[in-house]
Amino acid sequence: MVARLITIWNSHYCDKARWALDRLGVPYVEEAHAPLFHVVPVKLSGGQRSTPVLVIDGQVLPDSTDILRWLDAHADRPGTLLGSTPEEAREVLDLEDRFDEDLGPHTRRFMYYLVLPRKALAIRALEGHVPWHELTLAKAFYPAARAIMARGMRIDRAGYERSAARIDQVFETVSKRLEDGRRYLVGDGFTAADLTFAALAAPVVLPPEYPARLPSLEELPDEARARVERWQASRAGQFARRIYREERGVRGKRP
Ligand SMILES: N[C@@H](CCC(=O)N[C@@H](CS)C(=O)NCC(=O)O)C(=O)O
Known part of the structure; x- marks a missing residue:
């Protein structure tokens, strides 16, 4: 039976899993959901609460890192990632x-803080990819959904500032590591370290290849745009964008 990937469509942890599946050429069907609407399908598939969940060969893998490890171990050439x-x-x-x-929780909170107050941007990120009834309900009950998400992830001004500071720290560490001119974080080739950094940095460096629609720079308030431009211009940010450009490929096609 073909593998099933249960996702929140716009989640960067989900693109991490999707990317690994695409990269290793593993066939799968994605069942993409709007945030909050993921809970029932995740539980029904045997996952815990969060996405991604991969159901493959009779096994349920409820976490992106488990997914990458399993895929790597079962690849034609194990160790590839x-x-x-x-x-x-x-x-x-x-x-x-x-x-x-x-990194992952902080780039998510930074972007949600900017997007959630703007219903049109939040809905646009899901359009065309999640079931129509989820989109209809998300639009109808937007204020309630937004409040639940804001409470769950502590999305407020103080959290936004704390997350921006944490992103700064991680970007500094990664930029330092890349100072010697290396092209990949570990060894001479692309690994799960590069994939994970690029996927989880995506919400704040806005790679054009990211599958879900992110706001453009022009759609961000000036203060946030300045931060994103600074992250994009940093060594780590340029690295994340290059990794998307050169290594992401598209479904079914290896780069
Ligand atoms: N450690 C988990 C984290 C995944 C995660 O935080 N997923 C988010 C989406 S970005 C999620 O599903 N959140 C909703 C929830 O936990 O109910 C992984 O790597 O898979």
Whole structure:
């Protein structure tokens, strides 16, 4: 049976999983949902609460890192995403964990703080990709949905500022690592560390190849635009955008 990927369409953790599936050429069907509408399908598929969930070969993988590890172990050439030596694999997995913890929640909160108050932008990000009844309900009950999301992720001005500071820190660390001119974070080739950094940085560096629609620079308020432009121009930001450009490919086609 073909694999099923249950997602929140616009989630960067979901693009992390999608990217790995696309990269390794694994066939799958994506079941994309609007935020909050993901809960029932996730539970029904055997996941916990969050997306992505991959159901493959009778197994349920409820976390993006589990998904990447499983895909790597079952790829034609295992190790493709984990570098070429056990030391590299350890470093890749360590970086992946750090980006999952220190970057993903903060780029998400930064962008949601800007987008949620603007219903048209928030709805546009989902249009054409989630079931029509979810979109209809999301539009009809937008204020309630927005309030639930804001409470759940503590999306407020103070949280936005804290997240911007954390993004600064992670970008500084990654920029330092890239100072010696290396093209990839670990070893000589593309690994899950590069994929994870690029996917989780996407909401604040706005790569054109990101599958879900993000706001354009022009749609951001001046103060946020200045921050995004600074992140885009940093070594880490340019790296994330190059990794999307050169390594993302499109569904079914390897770059
Ligand atoms: N550690 C998880 C985090 C995934 C995550 O935070 N997913 C978000 C979407 S960006 C989600 O599903 N949030 C809704 C929820 O937890 O109910 C992973 O790597 O898969």
